[in-house]
Structure formats: structure tokens, C-alpha cells
Amino acid sequence: MKRPKLKKASKRVSCAKRFKIQKKVREHNRKLRKVAKKKGISRKPKKDIGVPNSAPFKEEVLREAEQRKQELETLKEQNKIVKQQERAAKRKKEKEAESAGDGPATKKAKKVVKAKEAKAALIKEKSAKTFKCCELNKVIEESDVIVEVLDARDPLGCRCPQLEETVLKHEGKKKLLFILNKIDLVPKDNVEKWLQYLEAECPTFLFKASMQIQDRTVQQRKQRGITAVLDHSRAASCFGRDCLLQTLTDLANKKDAETMLKVGVVGFPNVGKSSIINSLKEVRVCHVGVQRGMTRCKQEVHITKRLKMIDSPGIVAASSNPGDVMALRSLQVEEKEESPLEAVRTLLKQCNQQHIMLQYNVPDYRNSLEFLTTFAKKRGFLQKGGVPNTELAAMTFLSDWTGPKLSYHSRAPEHQGLPSYLTDAIVTELRSGLDMDVVRKGNENVKKGVRFPNLASSISFNARGPTAGVLNVSELPKETITITAPTEADEKMDGTVNTEEPEAETQVSTVVTQIQESTKKKKAKPTKKVNYVPVNIDLTSVQHNNDDAYDFNTDFV
Structure with missing residues (x-):
């Protein structure tokens, strides 16, 4: 029996069971000896008595045996020498073939093979982006409602004008909704300003995804750890689920009884698309993590009998975006297209230096390299000889900014103006079919339940505006x-x-x-x-x- 907290089961057996086994073994051996005795088979090998002293010509017999033994040894040595000569001849032929001109040809063939492998790797990287664009277009085509997930820390930077324009100008007249996720990492006043700004353009829902959800299968629970305990505290609970689910079910009930409402969840990498679907389902159905780009293809999840959510991969950011936008919304660092040191340098330029010093508890710094060296020493990221590992410190800094822990905020624009692809008629059409009173009341309940951070403990970040995305495969840069x-x-x-x-x-x-x-x-x-x-x-x-x-x-x- 395997006891808890043990990797292997114990080999100890009770005394009764051990004695019983020994008795059975004795009986079995006795039976085998009895059968062998009847057949006349003796298990003990007969000892070689050698040549007796009374035998005539004893010395000649021993001499012949010794000669036979020496002949066998000489034969073994001859076979060994023959094999060595064959190997040497084979090596000599290979060297002669290389000197004759066959060697360079083989080298050229190897170089061609390496070149093909490098080409295949580049094509694979490019095909990953094209595949993401194709999957995103499929999600837009199949969905009746498109939900764009925005990170509350930088909502304007998470918006993609190209995506919103294609959704609103689609022939199927699809609805567009905003979800302001990760609101527990932003001060309350900042969340209210952003909600007021976004509600003027499109119906917006406040949301905080659950951090602890039960696993769907036993295998997933084993991977996370057998002794893992779900955290049902206020920090790990979900907020905004009831309001969003009620709105989507109302839209599903207005459709035909036979058809289901398909809701596509889109957005840039690591804004929380899969976490929202898991929170609505209350089961870990989509793979989530701190690393960006976990979702690589579309995935359909049935929430209710009339409602189906479609998870999509992240939007591919255009290369024309500024550096700080690409560091937060793109996968360039993960795909090794950009160095993490350069990404950290561009991010630090858009942040308040005093807020960074207070958040990471580092002294005054003059540039990004000095900040990373002090940060690496503080975290213990040291290489051989005590040299600070700045690259590991940069990766940790970037994971903090894209992960669900660091609190930073950006200011909402004061002057409101609709984009070129939005009109007053489109805004009223997006609100039609939705009970806006229920939406506002749900957002108020979310603001009352969530514990927001203080303004002093949050980093101020200068947003650059919407992020340009790539939806058409033809717009991708040709390599x-x-x-x-x-x-x-x-x-x-x-x-x-x-x-x-x-x-x-x-x-x-x-x-x-x-x-x-x-x-x-x-x-x-x-x-x-x-x-x-x-x-x-x-x-x-x-x-x-x-x-x-x-x-x-x-x-x-």
C-alpha cells in the first residue's frame, strides 16, 4: 500500500504472508527434486577427475592438452590481427577517397542540408504568424459577438483599430463588446475614468478573472500537484462573471431556438482571454500561464446550451509600432527577434523613474543598464565570478509587466472623439439589444467588491495610443x-x-x-x-x- 507523501510504495510484508510464501517455495523445490530423482537427473555437475596417476602415458596426454590450449590462443590472436588490418584498410580507402575529391563534395552537401534547415526554421516562424492571422479571421467569421479584451493597465494600447474596423464593417453585422480585465491592478479612480471613456464608444464590462479554478481532469490536477488547495479568498475570486454571463444569455435567447450564440474572444497576447473563458466556465478548460502566446489555435468552449465561447490566438502586432508598444503587446522577445535589454530600455523611458525606484526598491539610476545591474544584484541573479546577469534580470522585469502582479496605470484621454470607423449610428446599434442598466449596475457591484491598489503604490505609464495589428496575411513582412x-x-x-x-x-x-x-x-x-x-x-x-x-x-x- 502506498502511503501519502511517498514516491514509492513500501516493500514490507506481514509475517504471515512471508512465512506462507517461504512454505510454498519449499514445497515447490521438494516437488522438483522428486521429479528429477525419478528421471535420474542429478543437478550437481560431475567433477573432472583429470588423468589418474595409474594411467599409462600420463605425461603425453597432459602435453597434448597443453598444446591444444596454446593453438586456440594463437588462433584468437590471429583473428584479432586480421580484424585490425581490415579496419586500417577501410580507413585508408576513406582517406584516399577524400583526397581524390569526394570530400569537398560531401562538405558541400552538408552545407546545403544546413542551409535548408535554416530556411525551414525561418519559414516555420513566418508560418506561425500567418497561421495566427488565419485563425483570427476564422474566429471573426464564425462568431456572432466579438469580445475585445483590454488590459486595464493600458486599455488604449490594447485596442486594435484594424480589428474593430473589420468587425464593424462586416456584412454579418456583428456586435462588438469591450472587457476591461485585470482591474485589481489599477487604482479605482483610473478604472472609473477609463470606463467612462470606453462606454462612450462601445458597451464595456469590468472583469477580474479568477486566479484559482478547479481542474477539468485528474491528470491536470496531478500536474499542478496533488496537495494543491484552491484559494477561495477575495483576492483569488472572480468579479464581473454574473453580469457578463447574463448579458450573453439574453442575446442568445433572442436568437432562434435551434442556433447557438457564438462569442469570439480576441485581443493581444497576455491580456487574459483564456482566463476569462475559464472564469465563465468555472473549470480550467483553456491552457493559461504567465508566458505570452500560450493559445496558438482557436478553441471552442460550451458555456451553456445556448452559448459557446471561441478562444483565439493573440493579434499579431505590426512592426511599425513603437518599441515600448512592441515590448508589451508583441512576442518579439519570446521569439528572439528582439533582445530583452532593448525592450527594458524602451519601457523605462515611458515610466516615472521615482515610481520604478519605489516599486523595485533600487537606488537612483542613470540608464537601463545601471538599473538592471542593481536589480540583478538585489534578486541574486549572479553569474560566475559575481557578475550580474542583466539578461535574466531583463526577462524577469518583462514578465512582471506582462504578468498579473505588477500594478501600473495610464491616463485616460480628456478630449473624447470617435474614431473614423465609428459613428453615432453605429454606437446606438451596438447598444441595441443590451440592457445597459443591468450592465451599469453590474459594473458598480464589481467596483464595490474588488480591492483596488493605492495610487502611490502604482507606476504611472505614458500610453502611446492604439496598437496597429495585422489581420491580412499579405500585410506580413516578407523575409x-x-x-x-x-x-x-x-x-x-x-x-x-x-x-x-x-x-x-x-x-x-x-x-x-x-x-x-x-x-x-x-x-x-x-x-x-x-x-x-x-x-x-x-x-x-x-x-x-x-x-x-x-x-x-x-x-x-
């Missing part, structure tokens, strides 16, 4: 992939595949030849002893001013 033929310098060395432009390739080849010439000259000269000078690699010590340092070379009177 040119060129495969170059291997040069003579590459054939001599272990070649690598270049997938760059021809100008860059010529520069690289000239640099390689210069390096080879310099190495040949260095080999011809006699070697000299080199005295190594220690260099200070501490970034923080380099950045501090040394104005107050004492100079020992000058005499002070």
Missing part, C-alpha cells in the same frame, strides 16, 4: 532567404551556412581571409611570453564618477 555557395575558405575550415545578403557575405569572407593571413604570420614568428593585465569587469564601479579619488602620482603640499 528573403538566400543560400550562398560555399567558398574555398569555407571548404578549408568547418563551414557555416550564411542566410544574409550578398554584400554582408563578401565582407565576412574578406575578414576571414585577413584573419587566416594574420594567423599564418603569427605562426612563423617565435612565440613570446605574454603578461596578462587584470581588468575590472564590475559595471557599477565603471559607471561611478572618480572625481574624489586620491592621486598618488602627485605631491600635495
Whole structure:
């Protein structure tokens, strides 16, 4: 029996069971001996008595046995030598074939294979974006109601004008709704201003997704941990579910009795699309996590008999967006298209420096590199020799900003003006069929139940406006992939595949030849002893001013 909190079951057996097993084994062995005795089979091997002393020609017999033994040993050695000669001959043939000209051909073939692999990797990355665009278009086509999820920390940056325009100008006259998610990370006054701003354009629901939901299967519960306990506290509970579910069921009841209402949930990566569906279903049906881009294809979830939610992958952000927008709304860092250090640098420019210092408990810094070094030392992100790991610190900083923990807010615009694709008639049409009194009352109840952070503990962030997205596959940037033929310098060395432009390739080849010439000259000269000078690699010590340092070379009177 496996006891709790043990990886393996115990091997201990009760005494009665052990004695019973031993008795059965004894009976079985006794039976086997009895059968062998009847057949005349003896289990003990007969001992070789050798040549008796009374036997005639004893010395000759022993001498013949010794000769036979030596012959067997010599035969084994001969076979071993023959095998070694065959291996040597095989190696010699391979070397002759390489020297004859077959070797470079095989190297060229290897380089072509590597180039094809690199091309396939680039095509796979590009095809992932095209696949996301196709899946998003399928969700828009199949859905009757489109719900755009906005992060309450930067609602304007989570809006995609291209998506809203295609939904509103669709032939099927689809409804568009806004969900302001993660409101527990924004001050209350800021949430009210954003709600007032968004309600003037489209019906908006306040929402806080549940952080602790029961698993759908036993396997999911085992993956999360057998002893995991659901947190039913106020911080982990869901707010806004009843109002949103009631509104969607009312819309579903107004349709035909046979058809279901299909609601497509769209938005940029890591705004909480899958978490909202899990909160409505109250079961973990969609895979969620802190990492962005977890949802890679559309997924249909039946909430009720008349209501079906469709989860979609994140909107692909256009490359024309500014750097801080791409750091928050794009997957460039995860896909290794942009360095995390550059993303942190662009983000820090849009934040209040004093708020960052208070939030992360770091001293005054002059640039992003100094901030990351102090942040890495504070968190213990150190490499060999005590050097701060700035790249790991940058990844942690970005996960804080895109995850569900850090509190930051952006100001709502004061002057309200409808976008070019929105008119007063479209706004009234979006509100038709919805009980706006129920929506407002539900939002008021959510504001009363959620515990909002203080304005002093939240970071002020300068929003850049809506984020441009890509919906058509033709609008994606085309990536040119060129495969170059291997040069003579590459054939001599272990070649690598270049997938760059021809100008860059010529520069690289000239640099390689210069390096080879310099190495040949260095080999011809006699070697000299080199005295190594220690260099200070501490970034923080380099950045501090040394104005107050004492100079020992000058005499002070």
C-alpha cells in the first residue's frame, strides 16, 4: 500500500504472508527434486577427475592438452590481427577517397542540408504568424459577438483599430463588446475614468478573472500537484462573471431556438482571454500561464446550451509600432527577434523613474543598464565570478509587466472623439439589444467588491495610443532567404551556412581571409611570453564618477 507523501510504495510484508510464501517455495523445490530423482537427473555437475596417476602415458596426454590450449590462443590472436588490418584498410580507402575529391563534395552537401534547415526554421516562424492571422479571421467569421479584451493597465494600447474596423464593417453585422480585465491592478479612480471613456464608444464590462479554478481532469490536477488547495479568498475570486454571463444569455435567447450564440474572444497576447473563458466556465478548460502566446489555435468552449465561447490566438502586432508598444503587446522577445535589454530600455523611458525606484526598491539610476545591474544584484541573479546577469534580470522585469502582479496605470484621454470607423449610428446599434442598466449596475457591484491598489503604490505609464495589428496575411513582412555557395575558405575550415545578403557575405569572407593571413604570420614568428593585465569587469564601479579619488602620482603640499 502506498502511503501519502511517498514516491514509492513500501516493500514490507506481514509475517504471515512471508512465512506462507517461504512454505510454498519449499514445497515447490521438494516437488522438483522428486521429479528429477525419478528421471535420474542429478543437478550437481560431475567433477573432472583429470588423468589418474595409474594411467599409462600420463605425461603425453597432459602435453597434448597443453598444446591444444596454446593453438586456440594463437588462433584468437590471429583473428584479432586480421580484424585490425581490415579496419586500417577501410580507413585508408576513406582517406584516399577524400583526397581524390569526394570530400569537398560531401562538405558541400552538408552545407546545403544546413542551409535548408535554416530556411525551414525561418519559414516555420513566418508560418506561425500567418497561421495566427488565419485563425483570427476564422474566429471573426464564425462568431456572432466579438469580445475585445483590454488590459486595464493600458486599455488604449490594447485596442486594435484594424480589428474593430473589420468587425464593424462586416456584412454579418456583428456586435462588438469591450472587457476591461485585470482591474485589481489599477487604482479605482483610473478604472472609473477609463470606463467612462470606453462606454462612450462601445458597451464595456469590468472583469477580474479568477486566479484559482478547479481542474477539468485528474491528470491536470496531478500536474499542478496533488496537495494543491484552491484559494477561495477575495483576492483569488472572480468579479464581473454574473453580469457578463447574463448579458450573453439574453442575446442568445433572442436568437432562434435551434442556433447557438457564438462569442469570439480576441485581443493581444497576455491580456487574459483564456482566463476569462475559464472564469465563465468555472473549470480550467483553456491552457493559461504567465508566458505570452500560450493559445496558438482557436478553441471552442460550451458555456451553456445556448452559448459557446471561441478562444483565439493573440493579434499579431505590426512592426511599425513603437518599441515600448512592441515590448508589451508583441512576442518579439519570446521569439528572439528582439533582445530583452532593448525592450527594458524602451519601457523605462515611458515610466516615472521615482515610481520604478519605489516599486523595485533600487537606488537612483542613470540608464537601463545601471538599473538592471542593481536589480540583478538585489534578486541574486549572479553569474560566475559575481557578475550580474542583466539578461535574466531583463526577462524577469518583462514578465512582471506582462504578468498579473505588477500594478501600473495610464491616463485616460480628456478630449473624447470617435474614431473614423465609428459613428453615432453605429454606437446606438451596438447598444441595441443590451440592457445597459443591468450592465451599469453590474459594473458598480464589481467596483464595490474588488480591492483596488493605492495610487502611490502604482507606476504611472505614458500610453502611446492604439496598437496597429495585422489581420491580412499579405500585410506580413516578407523575409528573403538566400543560400550562398560555399567558398574555398569555407571548404578549408568547418563551414557555416550564411542566410544574409550578398554584400554582408563578401565582407565576412574578406575578414576571414585577413584573419587566416594574420594567423599564418603569427605562426612563423617565435612565440613570446605574454603578461596578462587584470581588468575590472564590475559595471557599477565603471559607471561611478572618480572625481574624489586620491592621486598618488602627485605631491600635495
